[in-house]
Amino acid sequence: MNILQINASIQGENSHSTHIANDITTRLRALHPDAKLTLRDVGSEPLPVLDPSALAALFTPADKRTPEQAARAAQYDVPIAELQAADVLVLGVPMYNLAIPVQLKGWIDAISRAGVTFRYTATGPEGLLTGKKVYVGFSRGGFYRDTPLDTQTPYLKVILGFLGMTDVQFVYGEGFAMGDEAVRKAEAEVRTQIEALKG
């Protein structure tokens, strides 16, 4: 079993979402001791933002690319290959300004490629990244779960589903900006959710 863990926090060692994602992965590895882990930290090493030169490189057939375009396209080919090889995806997702971090959006932009990770058919789009299990570990300063202000859960459900990943389980860490007691409570609730994961 191959696990791909994506960390998206910009808070390094102090990141709650990275701790949650690490704990999810630890739990999965306890359940599947042979699992191999690939780690990508887009918070500290963001992928280059899609821009006109990136699109020009990606829309040029591989055998017609300049060396610069080949290098540019490869920056996005690598994260796609990592995801294609994964059986399980673990995302560490902080809430920044009511949304997912721009660095995670950059990873999503990198791995969403028509004809490769999804395709358009006569009956509509079809995700090609099927058969994967996804775990999302959220960390939030406040409380948003099951409210209209939680933009993260519906967006991730939609985009992951669009790409074929429909088996998604969410772990919520909420209240990290609400004082020490709230942090302890959040950590305990996260622990309970992770211990309940069946892998």
Ligand SMILES: Cc1cc2nc3c(=O)[nH]c(=O)nc-3n(C[C@H](O)[C@H](O)[C@H](O)COP(=O)(O)O)c2cc1C
């Ligand atoms: C730039 C920034 C924006 C934030 N915006 C929000 C927000 O909109 N709502 C919220 O509840 N907490 C917000 N927070 C608090 C974070 O959600 C909280 O610190 C969480 O633990 C972040 O995850 P991380 O520790 O993995 O980075 C924000 C924090 C930062 C640094």
